[in-house]
Amino acid sequence: MPLKAPERESRATISRPAAVAVRALSKTFPGRDGAVEALDRVSFEAKAGEALGLVGPSGCGKSTLLEVIAGLEPATGGEVTVRGKCVLMPQRDLLLPWRTALDNAALAPQLQGASRTAARRRANALFERFGIADFARARPSELSGGMRQRVAFARTLLADRPVLLLDEPFASLDSITRAELQEWLLAALVQEPRTTVLVTHDIEEALFLCDRVLVMSRRPGTIAAELEPALDRTAPRTEVVTSAEFSRLRLRALEALA
Amino acid sequence: MRRVIHDWGPPLALLALVLAAWEAAARLGWVEDYLLPAPTEVARALVEDRDVLFADAWVTAQEVLLGFGLALAAGVGVAVLLHLSPMLRRALYPIVVASQAVPVIVIAPILVIWFGFGMGPKLMVIALICFFPITVNTLDGLRAVDRDQIRMLRTLGAGRWDTFRRLELPSALPYLFSGAKIAVAVAVIGAVFGELVGSDAGLGHVIQVGTAQLLTARVFAAVLLLAAMAIALFALVAAIERRAVPWAHGERTRG
Numbered sequence: 001m002p003l004k005a006p007e008r009e010s011r012a013t014i015s016r017p018a019a020v021a022v023r024a025l026s027k028t029f030p031g032r033d034g035a036v037e038a039l040d041r042v043s044f045e046a047k048a049g050e051a052l053g054l055v056g057p058s059g060c061g062k063s064t065l066l067e068v069i070a071g072l073e074p075a076t077g078g079e080v081t082v083r084g085k086c087v088l089m090p091q092r093d094l095l096l097p098w099r100t101a102l103d104n105a106a107l108a109p110q111l112q113g114a115s116r117t118a119a120r121r122r123a124n125a126l127f128e129r130f131g132i133a134d135f136a137r138a139r140p141s142e143l144s145g146g147m148r149q150r151v152a153f154a155r156t157l158l159a160d161r162p163v164l165l166l167d168e169p170f171a172s173l174d175s176i177t178r179a180e181l182q183e184w185l186l187a188a189l190v191q192e193p194r195t196t197v198l199v200t201h202d203i204e205e206a207l208f209l210c211d212r213v214l215v216m217s218r219r220p221g222t223i224a225a226e227l228e229p230a231l232d233r234t235a236p237r238t239e240v241v242t243s244a245e246f247s248r249l250r251l252r253a254l255e256a257l258a
Numbered sequence: 259m260r261r262v263i264h265d266w267g268p269p270l271a272l273l274a275l276v277l278a279a280w281e282a283a284a285r286l287g288w289v290e291d292y293l294l295p296a297p298t299e300v301a302r303a304l305v306e307d308r309d310v311l312f313a314d315a316w317v318t319a320q321e322v323l324l325g326f327g328l329a330l331a332a333g334v335g336v337a338v339l340l341h342l343s344p345m346l347r348r349a350l351y352p353i354v355v356a357s358q359a360v361p362v363i364v365i366a367p368i369l370v371i372w373f374g375f376g377m378g379p380k381l382m383v384i385a386l387i388c389f390f391p392i393t394v395n396t397l398d399g400l401r402a403v404d405r406d407q408i409r410m411l412r413t414l415g416a417g418r419w420d421t422f423r424r425l426e427l428p429s430a431l432p433y434l435f436s437g438a439k440i441a442v443a444v445a446v447i448g449a450v451f452g453e454l455v456g457s458d459a460g461l462g463h464v465i466q467v468g469t470a471q472l473l474t475a476r477v478f479a480a481v482l483l484l485a486a487m488a489i490a491l492f493a494l495v496a497a498i499e500r501r502a503v504p505w506a507h508g509e510r511t512r513g
Contacts (some may be wrong), residue, residue: 072375072412090406090411094407094410096425097505098505100501111414111415
């Protein structure tokens with residue numbers, strides 16, 4: 001879907017207040033062979049308006065981290081503060097099969113008390129801007145994986161929360177569709193600015209989409225490295241991900257993961 | 259057209275063969291007429307006794323529809339109650355199962371003693387046997403909702419009632435229809451059984467009287483009408499299901 005090339009404002013994020021602050025967060029699950037430590041004293045902040053990436057291997061507790069921030073799971077230790085409210089977009093699109101694409105997105109305002117007409121109007125406006133209006137009346141079973149994620153993302157945005165928590169939103173897509181959606185997401189976030197915490201196991205995805213990337217270690221998860229990609233986001237994706245700076249950042253991330 | 263012949267040809271041909279053999283057996287006098295009337299005799303009974311048969315069929319159809327409706331309302335209501343209240347579920351679920359374990363054959367005569375020969379006892383018998391498949395299937399459907407979907411709704415700000423109305427109830431609909439299809443198929447059996455125990459109208463009554471008077475062709479005609487009624491009701495519920503829950507059929511995800 002052709003959207004305007006994204007333009008990011010200057011990245012003077014340091015002076016901004018923290019939208020999400022995580023301090024010494026620990027999480028243990030009771031397991032069959034004793035407690036499993038998923039997170040070990042993780043601390044970080046996401047500034048308001050920032051796109052923060054969390055990269056780590058499978059099972060490093062990234063998803064758990066988001067669930068604790070979203071309030072779906074209680075923390076074992078430490079604390080989480082979120083300014084305003086947050087909304088979590090899970091890996092699976094979880095679209096309701098009996099609703100059309102538009103009505104699935106309209107679900108978010110409806111759950112906050114909007115009438116069906118008002119919710120549809122808002123969803124429709126967003127669909128128009130995102131260039132997916134042609135698919136508004138389709139049922140989820142008629143949509144491709146990429147389109148389903150776009151609808152799920154529209155639903156997440158329509159929840160009207162200042163903080164977005166994205167949990168591997170493109171993990172189930174093939175690499176071509178994933179690249180397409182990354183560009184689309186970048187453009188969508190320029191139109192609808194939010195503080196974003198993106199969790200992924202894909203280093204490239206995090207570097208391409210985020211202002212700052214935290215690399216997490218294996219279980220129990222801790223922060224192993226922090227990267228600040230200084231990339232030209234007005235350039236096409238292929239150019240960005242093949243640049244020397246991008247390779248350098250990827251190498252550093254890989255070293256931190258090893 | 260080729261498809262129609264391909265799909266319907268073999269069963270129709272087989273049916274025609276069986277009917278022909280049956281007709282021959284009856285005409286050639288291999289079996290007595292009052293034991294097995296020829297298909298043409300049954301057809302004649304269907305036409306000649308149509309006033310009696312259709313009046314009684316209408317009585318039975320009313321019983322079936324009302325009894326099924328009762329069971330549908332009670333079954334869905336109880337399933338929703340049991341789903342929303344874990345306490346009630348623990349208390350009532352074993353009783354719901356037990357209600358199915360008590361044979362209707364035992365209850366029906368008692369119902370006739372209590373409520374007489376009218377429509378009441380038949381409705382009770384039908385509702386009793388329809389209640390169980392509807393309740394159990396609906397309850398299963400309400401509980402089979404994807405946990406992740408419940409969490410997703412919660413993060414979007416849904417309360418208990420929202421979750422029920424916008425997620426659990428629609429998710430349970432395909433299950434509800436499965437239960438309703440089973441129920442409507444056995445409802446006709448229930449109606450006939452209720453009529454056999456004690457009644458003055460209905461196809462079960464026709465069968466009982468016809469058997470006593472050795473009007474075998476008329477009994478066969480009544481059985482034919484009962485089968486047609488069961489098939490028609492089943493097809494009706496299936497048609498409503500296709501319209502009400504289109505997403506549950508031919509669900510395919512394109513890559």
